Amino acid sequence: MNVENGVHDAHYFVPSPSRWPAVGAVALFFLGLGAALSLNQVSLGTWSLLLGFAILIWMLFGWFGDVVKESNAGQYGQQVDYSFRWGMSWFIFSEVMFFAAFFGALFYTRVISVPELGFFSDTQSMLWPGFTANWPMATGPSIDAYHVMGAMGLPALNTAILLTSGLTLTWAHWGLMQNKRQQLSLGLGITVLLGSLFLCLQAYEYRHAWNELHLTLGSGAYGATFYMLTGFHGMHVLVGTIILAVMWFRVQKGHFTPQAHFGFEAAIWYWHFVDVVWLLLFILVYWL
Structure with a gap:
């Protein structure tokens, strides 16, 4: 060669x-x-x-x-760069389909299953006295009463944190493109700290939901979908934070140039994907 x-x-x-x-x-x-x-x-x-x-x-x-x-x-030449870009694109597409399946389950439960159960109200009154076709429900057959998680408070704060992390990461990318290494390092470091803060607050939110709101995995369809969607998203935030931390250590070693930095760019793609998923979660799970 x-x-x-x-x-x-x-x-x-x-x-x-x-x-x-x-x-x-x-x-x-x-x-x-x-x-x-x-x-x-x-x-x-x-x-x-x-x-x-x-x-x-x-x-x-x-x-x-x-x-x-x-x-x-x-x-690595240009063809390898193309392969990396296509590989990362297909990986993120697979992640989109992964979350689409879970959002689809939430849609089916809220828009189809619950209204259909309400349509057969006479039958439901025998199985579940006092049933109303409303989402989210606060209890169910053999399910202890629980409180739903509101959008304000920690969820809104975590939304602001993730949106801010997207801005700091973009600022770091601009620093790399202009060969401003200090801006790159600072922006990337702040993003890692914001991702870590998000995870700490989500862990506190889970503790609050489990112990004080009595919202568990056994809290019917609402509890199952809540922990399934937010839990898998939290796992992706953890992976993304680790990736960005590795990028920060590589920056300290002088890696990446304005012309060659796809490893860092791929991490940016992944993090912005995580941000978009959280916005959907905040609207569809916490807010609506």
Whole structure:
């Protein structure tokens, strides 16, 4: 493969054989084994899970580390850049479909199931005295009374935090494009702190909902959809915060240039996706 001024020609970069896929398979084996043993209350399951997570973290650091070294060495050409962009685009599309399924379940419950149950009011009065076809409901058959989560307070504050984090991340991106490293580092660091603050406040919100509002996973369709949607979103915020933290450490090492920074750009795409999902959650789960 010919290289001129550090840029590859039209030939595609083929990496050397890697051990990391096999290491990942071993990690998944121990994770699956540990989950199965833990469900059957076998004490060895916990150790298997810990071993699986440890191997998985080692694989992620090693595999992504190799990619970073290859990128910094100038081994990636334009075709590899296109592949990375297409790969990240399809990954985010799969995440869109992931959340679309959960939002679809919420839509079906609110717009179709509950009104249809209200249509058969005579039958429902036998199964559930006092049933009204309203969403969200405050109780149900064999379900303790609970309070729904309002939009004001912590949810509104978390919305402001995530929107602000999107602005600080964009400001950091502008700093990179203008080769202002201090602005890049500061904006990225603030974004990581805002993401961490969001997670802390959501953990406090869960504690409040569970202990004081008596809103649990067993609180009917409302409790199930609430924790399913907000919980999976929180997991994505955690992953995004970790990714951005890794980007911040890479910035401290002098990585990324205005011309070559797709690793950072991919993290920006992911974070903005997380922001958009939260706005939908705030409107459809907390507000309406």
